[in-house]
Amino acid sequence: MSVALETRVEATQAEGYFGNPWRRPRILQAITAGYLLWSLLPVVVAVIYSFNAGRSRIVWQGFSLRWWTDDPTDSILHDPAMRSAMTQTYKLAILTVLIAVPIGTLFAIGIDRWHGRPARGANFTMLLSFVVPEIILGVSLYILFTNLISIPLGTPAQLLGLTTFQLSYPVVIVRARLLTIGPEYEEAAMDLGAAPGQAIRRILLPLIAPAVMASVALVFADVVDDFVTVQALQAGASSETLAIKIYSASRASPTPEINAAATVMLVTTLLVVAGGLLIYRRFNRGQTVAGASDFMQI
Amino acid sequence: MQSGVWYPRWYWPSFTITGIVWLTVLFVLPAYVVLSVAFGAVDFEHFGQPVPYYAPWWWSFSTFNETLTQFYQGSAIYQAPLIRTFVYVSSASVICLVLGYAVAYFTARCTSKNKGLILVLLVAPLWISYLMRIYAWQGLLDAGGPLNVVLDPFGFGDTDFLSGLHITVILGLVYGYIPFMILPLYASLDRIQESLLEAGRDLGANGRQTFWRVTFPLSRPAILTGIVIVTLPMFGDYYTNDLLGSSKTSMFGNLISAQREFTGGSTRMASLVLILSVIVMVPMMYYLRETRRAAERGA
Numbered sequence: 251m252s253v254a255l256e257t258r259v260e261a262t263q264a265e266g267y268f269g270n271p272w273r274r275p276r277i278l279q280a281i282t283a284g285y286l287l288w289s290l291l292p293v294v295v296a297v298i299y300s301f302n303a304g305r306s307r308i309v310w311q312g313f314s315l316r317w318w319t320d321d322p323t324d325s326i327l328h329d330p331a332m333r334s335a336m337t338q339t340y341k342l343a344i345l346t347v348l349i350a351v352p353i354g355t356l357f358a359i360g361i362d363r364w365h366g367r368p369a370r371g372a373n374f375t376m377l378l379s380f381v382v383p384e385i386i387l388g389v390s391l392y393i394l395f396t397n398l399i400s401i402p403l404g405t406p407a408q409l410l411g412l413t414t415f416q417l418s419y420p421v422v423i424v425r426a427r428l429l430t431i432g433p434e435y436e437e438a439a440m441d442l443g444a445a446p447g448q449a450i451r452r453i454l455l456p457l458i459a460p461a462v463m464a465s466v467a468l469v470f471a472d473v474v475d476d477f478v479t480v481q482a483l484q485a486g487a488s489s490e491t492l493a494i495k496i497y498s499a500s501r502a503s504p505t506p507e508i509n510a511a512a513t514v515m516l517v518t519t520l521l522v523v524a525g526g527l528l529i530y531r532r533f534n535r536g537q538t539v540a541g542a543s544d545f546m547q548i
Numbered sequence: 549m550q551s552g553v554w555y556p557r558w559y560w561p562s563f564t565i566t567g568i569v570w571l572t573v574l575f576v577l578p579a580y581v582v583l584s585v586a587f588g589a590v591d592f593e594h595f596g597q598p599v600p601y602y603a604p605w606w607w608s609f610s611t612f613n614e615t616l617t618q619f620y621q622g623s624a625i626y627q628a629p630l631i632r633t634f635v636y637v638s639s640a641s642v643i644c645l646v647l648g649y650a651v652a653y654f655t656a657r658c659t660s661k662n663k664g665l666i667l668v669l670l671v672a673p674l675w676i677s678y679l680m681r682i683y684a685w686q687g688l689l690d691a692g693g694p695l696n697v698v699l700d701p702f703g704f705g706d707t708d709f710l711s712g713l714h715i716t717v718i719l720g721l722v723y724g725y726i727p728f729m730i731l732p733l734y735a736s737l738d739r740i741q742e743s744l745l746e747a748g749r750d751l752g753a754n755g756r757q758t759f760w761r762v763t764f765p766l767s768r769p770a771i772l773t774g775i776v777i778v779t780l781p782m783f784g785d786y787y788t789n790d791l792l793g794s795s796k797t798s799m800f801g802n803l804i805s806a807q808r809e810f811t812g813g814s815t816r817m818a819s820l821v822l823i824l825s826v827i828v829m830v831p832m833m834y835y836l837r838e839t840r841r842a843a844e845r846g847a
Contacts, residue, residue: 385821
């Protein structure tokens with residue numbers, strides 16, 4: 251009898267919690283907290299183990315800078331293979347930004363105002379290059395460069411491949427910005443006597459500058475992290491990037507030097523993206539939420 | 549533009565010309581060369597180098613057919629990876645969806661002052677190299693590594709998680725791609741106005757009914773977008789299995805990347821890439837159609 255009563259009291263209490271529309275979403279909160287831990291903790295652990303004194307990346311043997319600076323051959327500062335990988339990574343990132351962002355920005359402006367069937371076709375192709383799985387693009391370019399057009403594998407092929415894959419980022423970001431700006435500012439400038447070219451240079455470009463800066467940051471970070479295209483179009487050790495180093499080492503017996511190399515990638519991409527976001531916010535005071543969501547759309 | 553200024557017809561198209569030329573030469577043309585190699589011949593006197601047939605009327609299907617038979621004839625060595633790919637991709641996307649929905653829902657309804665921080669933490673994995681994130685797990689899962697120690701009381705002390713377990717590769721895929729699922733879901737759930745939910749409740753629906761009859765239908769487009777965004781790269785993935793699995797868990801992408809080891813692998817690679825393109829065509833076209841519709845709605 252009393253047992254039954256207790257169960258009923260418990261039942262109503264439980265119903266009270268679940269029936270209350272203003273209850274705190276404890277379960278969802280726990281899932282979210284758990285997810286964030288699960289998603290970020292492994293990376294934090296990998297960063298910490300780059301400071302391991304021993305050769306292991308799973309057994310902690312004390313703190314040291316051995317794999318960063320101290321070891322004369324196996325630290326990322328002194329290992330010639332790692333230094334070459336770092337140079338290659340950042341060289342590709344900077345060059346890709348320099349090519350992809352201007353071409354993409356111009357494309358975005360043109361496609362925003364040019365209507366008609368060819369424009370739709372061009373836009374469709376651009377978006378297709380945005381969603382196609384990277385391995386398809388990488389292997390297709392490899393086959394192109396080794397059959398029809400002789401482009402040497404290595405830096406030239408990698409640069410062309412990365413630019414093709416990244417071209418759509420500035421297009422998508424700048425177009426989103428153009429849609430929110432609308433044509434009114436340029437029209438006003440031209441009503442006041444500006445030539446079309448002047449209106450673009452003095453009105454439109456400053457207005458889309460934040461989006462262009464955001465593209466620079468995102469393309470740079472994305473190229474630093476790229477693996478598939480860079481691997482498909484590489485030619486031997488001289489064109490290996492940090493990502494390829496992580497990949498090949500992880501299939502042999504990686505030392506914490508690889509953790510250090512990965513940490514270098516992590517720090518540069520996060521700094522560049524954070525920098526891009528800050529610049530974006532500076533240009534768009536009062537629109538931070540919109541800016542953040544622009545970033546998240548990508 | 550509707551202003552009084554007259555633009556020559558070529559004015560705006562000229563802005564796009566470099567982009568169009570670039571895409572034509574380095575995106576459309578490679579696709580054509582892949583077709584020409586897949587439907588071309590093989591030079592057996594030169595290590596099986598491809599002999600592409602660039603004229604469509606010469607295309608022969610013998611090379612391509614030979615690749616195709618590997619999926620269903622004889623020892624059918626390509627069949628298992630193909631089936632595995634579909635099983636892995638669908639289970640990983642379902643897990644991504646369920647877990648991602650919970651996280652996105654909580655974040656969208658979250659009113660705490662930490663919301664900005666949660667958002668930053670949700671986005672952060674996108675800017676951490678995929679390989680580094682999987683590499684980090686490889687360390688944790690290594691034999692004798694932290695996970696063996698932590699899970700020892702549950703009987704997983706001696707489990708070799710990296711020996712080619714389905715669950716390891718599936719969870720690896722989930723881990724890698726779930727941020728891409730959470731973001732569109734969050735963006736969509738965040739846009740649902742509170743007044744709609746209140747209206748549902750005022751009309752007598754309880755919490756669960758409001759969710760299934762208001763929130764969920766409103767987020768359906770984002771669910772489909774999210775699924776497409778995570779499945780597309782998963783279909784081409786080979787590195788997750790290379791780091792966390794073995795030949796027992798190889799996927800379609802591994803078939804392609806394995807051809808790199810052979811001198812005459814190009815031909816086989818072209819055929820496989822062609823097959824992969826056909827597989828991902830439907831989700832890709834869906835995504836493009838949705839993007840166009842969203843743009844039309846916005847304009």
